[in-house]
Amino acid sequence: MTRHDLIIIGGGPAGLAAAISAREAGIEDILILERDKELGGILNQCIHNGFGLHTFQEELTGPEYAARFIEKAQVLSIPYLLNTMVMNISGDRTVTAMNRTDGFFTLEAGAIILAMGCRERPRGALNIPGFRPAGIYSAGTAQRLVNMEGFMPGKEVVILGSGDIGLIMARRLTLEGAHVKVVAELMPYSGGLKRNIVQCLEDFSIPLKLSHTVVDIEGKERVKAVTIARVGPDRKPVAGSEERIPCDTLLLSCGLIPENELSRSAGVAISPVTSGPVVNESLETSVPGIFACGNVLHVHDLVDYVSEEAAQAGRAAANLLLGGRKPAGRPVRVLTKNGVRYTVPSEIRPASMEETCTIRFRVGDVYRNKSIALWLGGKKVYSKKRPIMAPGEMEQVILKKEDLIKETDLAEITVSLEEG
Amino acid sequence: MEERKLTCIGCPLGCLITVTIENNEITGITGNTCKRGEIYAGKEVTNPTRIVTSSVEVTGGTKPIVSVKTASDIPKGKIFEVMKSLKGITVAAPVRIKDVILADAAGTGVSIIATKNVEKIEIGD
Numbered sequence: 064m065t066r067h068d069l070i071i072i073g074g075g076p077a078g079l080a081a082a083i084s085a086r087e088a089g090i091e092d093i094l095i096l097e098r099d100k101e102l103g104g105i106l107n108q109c110i111h112n113g114f115g116l117h118t119f120q121e122e123l124t125g126p127e128y129a130a131r132f133i134e135k136a137q138v139l140s141i142p143y144l145l146n147t148m149v150m151n152i153s154g155d156r157t158v159t160a161m162n163r164t165d166g167f168f169t170l171e172a173g174a175i176i177l178a179m180g181c182r183e184r185p186r187g188a189l190n191i192p193g194f195r196p197a198g199i200y201s202a203g204t205a206q207r208l209v210n211m212e213g214f215m216p217g218k219e220v221v222i223l224g225s226g227d228i229g230l231i232m233a234r235r236l237t238l239e240g241a242h243v244k245v246v247a248e249l250m251p252y253s254g255g256l257k258r259n260i261v262q263c264l265e266d267f268s269i270p271l272k273l274s275h276t277v278v279d280i281e282g283k284e285r286v287k288a289v290t291i292a293r294v295g296p297d298r299k300p301v302a303g304s305e306e307r308i309p310c311d312t313l314l315l316s317c318g319l320i321p322e323n324e325l326s327r328s329a330g331v332a333i334s335p336v337t338s339g340p341v342v343n344e345s346l347e348t349s350v351p352g353i354f355a356c357g358n359v360l361h362v363h364d365l366v367d368y369v370s371e372e373a374a375q376a377g378r379a380a381a382n383l384l385l386g387g388r389k390p391a392g393r394p395v396r397v398l399t400k401n402g403v404r405y406t407v408p409s410e411i412r413p414a415s416m417e418e419t420c421t422i423r424f425r426v427g428d429v430y431r432n433k434s435i436a437l438w439l440g441g442k443k444v445y446s447k448k449r450p451i452m453a454p455g456e457m458e459q460v461i462l463k464k465e466d467l468i469k470e471t472d473l474a475e476i477t478v479s480l481e482e483g
Numbered sequence: 484m485e486e487r488k489l490t491c492i493g494c495p496l497g498c499l500i501t502v503t504i505e506n507n508e509i510t511g512i513t514g515n516t517c518k519r520g521e522i523y524a525g526k527e528v529t530n531p532t533r534i535v536t537s538s539v540e541v542t543g544g545t546k547p548i549v550s551v552k553t554a555s556d557i558p559k560g561k562i563f564e565v566m567k568s569l570k571g572i573t574v575a576a577p578v579r580i581k582d583v584i585l586a587d588a589a590g591t592g593v594s595i596i597a598t599k600n601v602e603k604i605e606i607g608d
Contacts, residue, residue, distance in 0.1 A: 110550035110598065112534045124536055126550050126599035130580055210538055213548040238537060238566050257490045257497030262533065266559065451499070 068092040068384050070158050070172040072149050072325060075104020076366050077357025077373040078178035079132040084377030085176075086139045090384055094170070095136075095143035096160055102136070102143060103129030104180055106366065108207045111231050113258070117367035128366060152329040154350050174352045174380040177326055177340065178373060181319040181358040183228075189317055191223075193280030196287075202228040202316035209235055217312025221289050222246045223277045225253040225260070227364070227455075229316025234263035243267075244308055247275040247291045249298060252429050254318070254455045256364065277313065278305060286311050319362045329353055336405040337361040343394060344408050344416040345379035346372070354380050361407050361423070364457045368423065375417070391415050395467075400479035402426050402433075404454075411476060413467045420462045424478055426452045435460050438477040439470045446481070484510075489527055491520045500524040532556035535565050536598070539584060544576030544601040551584050552598050557591045564589035576603040 069090050071078045074097030082093050101107065106114070109125030116122055119131065136143070147162040156172045183201040200208075200216050206228060208214045218241050222229045225248040233243045246264060251274050253260055264271050272291065278300050279290035293304035321339040323331070332341045332349035339360040340348040347354050356376035357369045382388055394410040406424045422437075430452045437445040437460050444466045452458060460478055467473070484505050491498040502524050503511040512524045526532065536552040557565055568589045574582075578601040585595040 107599075110538060110552075111536050112552060122534070124550060124552055124598040127580060130600065210550060211546070211548070213538070213540065238535075238562070257499075258492040261490045261497075262492050266533070266562075 064157075064169050064171050066171040066173070067094045068173040069094070069176065069380055070156075070170060070174075071095045071176045071178055072152070072158070073097065073104065073178035073180060073357075073359070074099075074102040074143055074145075075178065075180050075357065076106055076129065076132065076369050077180065077359070077376075078104070078176070079129075079136055080370040080373035081176045081178055081354075081356055081377035081380070082141045082143075083132065083135050083139060084374035085381045086141055086377075088378050088381035088385075090381045093141050095141065096147045096149050096158070097143060097145050098148045100146055102133045102145070105203070108203070108210045109231075110210045111235070114366050117365065118370055125366075132370070149325055152325045152353075154330040156329075156352055172352075173384050174354065175329075176373075176376050176380055177323075177331075177348070177353065177355040177359050178357050178376075179322045179325060179359040181321045181362055183315070184318040184320055186315060189223075189315065191277050191280060193277075193289075194282055196280070196282035196285050198282070198286035198311050199280065199313045199315070202226070202232045202314045205232050205312075205314050206235070209239065215239060215241065216314075217286075217310075218242065219244065219310040220312045220314060221277070221291070221308055221310045222314045222316060224248060224316035224318070225255045225271060225273075226316040226318060227255045227259050229314060230255045230259040230263040232314055232316070233269050234267060237267045237269065241312075243269050244310060245269070245291070246271045247277060248273050249276045249294060249317075250274070252453065256455060276300065280313065286313055289313055319358065321359045321362065323359060326353075326355065326359070331355075334405060334409070337407065339407075341410075342408045344411045344420050345382070346376040346408065347379060347383075352383060361405070361425075364455065368457060368459075371421070372423070375421075378417075389414050395473050396475050397422060398475050398477045399424070400477055402428060402430060402480045403478050406478050411462065411467070413464070413473075416462075416464050416467070418464050420464075421459050422462055422478060423457055423459045425454055425457055426480065427454060429453045430480060432483070433480045434483060436477075436479045436481045437462065438479065439466060440473050440475065442470070448483070452480070487528055489524060491515060491523050502528050504528065531559040533559050533562060535562055537566060537569055539569055540573040541578060541601050542573055542575050543603055544578065545604055546599075546601045549574065549578045549584075549601045550598045551595050553588065553591070554583075554594045554596045557588070557593050561589055561591055565591065565595075569595065576601050 106125035106129035114128040151159040158170045281288045288309045292300040340355040354376045356373040391412040392414045500514040538548045582597040
């Protein structure tokens, strides 16, 4: 069985940034396993611009952002296998994979970084009534068809869900000559970024119907029409509010789910809130030597943050492999309060943290004029005013090691939303 | 005095910006967190522009299409004309990022450039 110091599962933005930072931290023997036919992951189909403003101070398209990292990985001669599907990871860090040239093979790893990304919530998970004709796609599938394969999925389009991919596809399909009739959103607010609502819907006068959902799909061979209805505060359809919309295509943009089948097979503990691994300050999962970063850990809004987080996972894995790890000590739990849904990481071992630790989180509702507060036990060490916070956008707060080590016998760290 | 509220698109923060206009002159811009926001808001009420991204067909390449964009932003009102100018365009592989696919798209003075590398298929591949 071949052994590698570091095996990275996934060659998208997270896997690439993790590999680069691990190499820069001194790890020579790295292998990236990627199931697609090229590196770059989902960025390859995100041909719109707006990526990289934080990282490169310029607006790039997805493929351009990916190319920066792919080129760097190539300059560093980081090995990777394409068209390679990882079938299993076990708790002792044995990786089973297969591809067309090597067949079925197993690898042993000193450390593993999980960077498999996420997938879209499918129709089956949404319980939409009606027939099951052709013409129903997840927004990401339609994006791949249009932007990578060169096919249009349809002409008369209804989009359910106002996630960013749905909004981006509303514009993309409109530019390619399709008629996007409406974007229906179950929630009373959009899950997408403001800029996408402005640039993808308002620019093209595409209506966004908040608190609406699809209650019926018609058509035996191909979608003929969908019926949308208003929903009440209980998110259930209101009788009498139905509207039939003739169309040939329904796109679903109803949320992303971290793809953790492999993590589960390795025995990694999964958070019920994020559907991603529970990690500590080093982004290490409950299984020692297995780290996680990017959308497999929790769904991000900006790829820049994925790159930043993945680089940290790369450094942490390198630190473990190079024997630089100090005795970890007792972990301090990070608690959430007043609308903070989760935090990543969810526990901190003060001795193991870098000079600062970025605690990333999402809020559960739209909040105006609140402050993000960071408490170490009963002491508030940080507070930042935020005019608006929404579930669609990731928030963060920086924990400083110098603040943390002053506190002895710290019971918990709390991230909270407060008035003013 | 007229007040126009708009959402900044300069970056994904999406600041809510208020522009006050008096006698066709911008007298105040508030709500932005950076200089980009101020520039965007000023422009959005006088001369709104957009980057357009799309794709064109590739012949002899390892991929059927290549993604492209306008090298800089173009007037918002010209979006569909720029899209029309890309209809029927094919490029021969190899294509490199920043290669000019179409010069002066729809009379905007702005070029369409490639945003992805597409290699040439070698005989025997």
